[in-house]
Amino acid sequence: MQIIITGGAGFLGARLARTLLAQGSLSLAGAAARPIERITLVDRAAPPADLTADARIKAITGDLNDQLSAQADATPWREADAIFHLAAAVSGECEADFDLGMRSNFAATHALLERVRALNTRPVLVFASSLAVFGDSPEQPLPKVIEDHTLPTPQTSYGIQKFIGEQLVADFTRKGFVRGRSVRLMTVSVRPGKPNGAASGFFSGMIREPLAGLRAACPVPDETPVAVASPARTIEGIIRAAEASDAQWGPRTALNLPSLPTTVGEMAAALERVAGKAATALLDRTPDPAIMRIVKTWPGRIETARAKALGLAADDSFEAVIREYVRENPDAVKLPGVA
Amino acid sequence: MQIIITGGAGFLGARLARTLLAQGSLSLAGAAARPIERITLVDRAAPPADLTADARIKAITGDLNDQLSAQADATPWREADAIFHLAAAVSGECEADFDLGMRSNFAATHALLERVRALNTRPVLVFASSLAVFGDSPEQPLPKVIEDHTLPTPQTSYGIQKFIGEQLVADFTRKGFVRGRSVRLMTVSVRPGKPNGAASGFFSGMIREPLAGLRAACPVPDETPVAVASPARTIEGIIRAAEASDAQWGPRTALNLPSLPTTVGEMAAALERVAGKAATALLDRTPDPAIMRIVKTWPGRIETARAKALGLAADDSFEAVIREYVRENPDAVKLPGVA
Incomplete structure (x- = not known):
């Protein structure tokens, strides 16, 4: 089996690749699992060294639009049994640079x-959409609880672009050009590594940086609701989308992945339980109107009946999410007394 | 005031132009009404002679994509205070020719x-979307009654393309590039003239052709529900979308126009009341699976609270709609005894 991951050098793409390499095989759309022979990571950046060290990994470094042009080599696309389309410009970037978002997303x-339509190979395609398709606004308040059939009314360009992507995936699937599944990723926290341009970046930074002994911005009020999922739960959902049979998957509408409903204040409290007051003392509570404007439109509470029926579950608690991060990233935890 | 109507030589575009010329002025987005100096009709076909005879009408004949290219003259787009974007490939065509729909819609x-974004002129833009954004399927049944916040799950390429258009209009509006309003047109009946490639075409043909003394296909069962609107009600809705202030208009989500919920059987019965058994005897009740497949996914009953608040109403009865058609198109009515 050959797999492509776009955005494959990013945090989620690389973690997905590692998980697939570790499991060694994959079931696609209800078929029997087959060994994974190759995973091609398409990304502007080079993948981490641990991945390139694996003989099954191939890296294509460059702009995705260029790689999809008629001039580029079609071989990886032609040979792909499954494509995980994770490459995207993030929310903050897209709000600041409209053209970048339109091009990248x-x-x-x-x-x-x-x-893939032109190649007529009908790969399984998992499209990473986002909870950012849901947007609250004074003219059109979101319902208190988001359900599988709630109408998305995106309030950011990123959300609109992801929602349009879902529609394209649905129709290319209905027409039989591809076997597409769109999953809406929740706010992933705790992301390791460096901050990115996502408006949601601080949801990871406010945990990751204090654990590293660094100051971190927490630019929105304590009561700000957020629907989080750990990296592990997120990757679980993405893989399940590729595995589920058509009957299990159900409608072509994008699927909301499970999330833990919490608030910024509860996240800070969980951080304090794990790492003490020394950690929360490193949080800078200076409001950032630009981030606030985007983040406050996102929903905090999402009922995911479809995801549950697929066997997917949310994290148990945010404290458990932080402890998982500490376990997985020992080198990034520098604050004394955190185990 | 300068106005552009794309698809301006089509039935709805030409009727919109006639209505605007007759009223002579237009209020845009809540501002005071101003005299209409020019209406530019952009269409592949030439407009009807009664329109070109009016000095305020200008026709641009050619492919819309070509007219929007960097090579084409930007003057009409630059000067437009309002654009009514009605040009589209219709549902049946788009289902048969995917690329045509993707290009045209x-x-x-x-x-x-x-x-218009590049010109930085921020015109009012009314985008004609369609009830075809709503699609019923076994995997995802539509609710019995569609409401303003019902999630569209299009089951045709036409529906997907219109729904994507709505999203683009919403975000270009949010960003301040255009003052966009999307209206979802219902099944327009009775359309005069020749049949087009729309799967919904027979909803007009089954009335128009018998009134002209011609046989007509009625390719779906009597109980097939349909949400119809007369041409007059449809044009009313399109103009109201341009006139309403931002506050009246409300959210950027597309607005469902009012419709009369009826069935094919009730439409035939109304035809018989207006034109006698001689009319219904001209209906060929041979099922057409291709048309049935598309039409049966569309909703029949739509609650339109937003449209009502804007002062828009559905037709009183389908019999009244037929009588309006007879009054407006005396030359097209050839069946003896119909007044």
Whole structure:
């Protein structure tokens, strides 16, 4: 089996690759599991060294739109049994640079679908959409609880572009050009590594940086609701989307992945339980209106009946999520007394 | 005031132009009404002679995508205070020819939005979407009654393309590039003239052709539900979308226009009341699976609270709709005894 991961050098893409390599095989759309022979990581950046050390990993470094052009080598796309389309410009970037978002999220997703359609290979395609398709606004308040059939009313360009991607995936799937599944990722926390341009970045930074002994911005009020999922739960959902049979998957509407409903204040309290007052003392509570404007439109509470029926579950508690991060990233934890 | 109507030589576009010329002025987004100096009709076909005879009408004949290209003259787009974007490939065509639909409905709408964005003129833009964004399927049954916040799950490429157009209009509006309003048109009946490639075409043909003394296909069962609106009610809704202030308009989500819930059987019965058994005897009740497949996914009953609040109403009865058609199109009514 050959697999492509776009955005494969990013945090989620690399973690997905590691998980797939570790399991060694994959079931696609209800079929029997087959050994994974190759995972091609398409990304602007080079993948981490642990991945390139694996003989099954191939890296294509460059702009995704370029890689999907008629001039580029079609071989990896032609040979792919499954494509995980994770490459995207993030929310904050897209709000600041409209054209960047349209190119990276809208045009690239369309080009990817047209590429595989032209090859007539009907791969399984998992499209990483986002809870950012849901947006609250004074003119159109979100319902208190988001359900599987709630109408998305995105309030960011990123959300609109992801929602359009879902529609394209649905119709290319209905037409039989691809076997597409769209999953809406929740706010992933705790992300290791460096901050990115996502408006949601601080949801990881406010945990990761204090654990590293560094100051961190916490730019929104304590009561700000957030629907979080750990990296492990997120990867679980992405893989399950590829594995589920058509009957298990159900409608072509994008699937909300499970999330833990919490608040910024509860996250800070969990951090204090894990790492003490020394950790929360490192949080800078200076409000950032630009981030607040985006984040406050996102829903905090999402009922995910479809995901549950697929056997997917949310994290137990945010404290458990932090402890998982500490376990997985010992070198990134520098604050004294955190085990 | 300068106005552009894309698809301006089509039935709805031409009727919209006639209505605007007759009223002579237009209020845009709550501002005071201003005299209409020019209406530019952009269409592949030439407009009807009664329109070109009016000095305020200008016709641009050609492909819309070409007219929106960087090579084409930008003057009409630059001067437009309002754009009514009605040009589209219809449902049946888009289902048969995927690329045609993507070019005519998806790419053209995107190009139009980028064109006006580049000109930085912020025109009012009314985008004609469709009830075809709603689609019933075994995996995802539609609710019995569609409401303003019902999640569209399109089951045709046409529906997907219109729904994507709505999203683009919403985000270009949120960003301040255009003052967009999307209205979802219902099944327009009775359309005069020749049949087009719309799967919904027979909803007009089954009335129009018998009144002309011609046989007509009625390819779906009597109990098939349909949400119809007369041409007059449809144009009313399109104009109201341009006129309403931002506060009246409300959210950027597309607005379902009012419709009369009826069935094919009730439509035939109304035809018989207006034109006698001689009319219904001209209906060929041979099922057409291709049309049935598309039409049966559309909803029949739609609650339109937002449209009502804007002062818009559905037709009183389908019999009244037929009588309106007879009054407006005396030359097309050839069956003896119909007044």
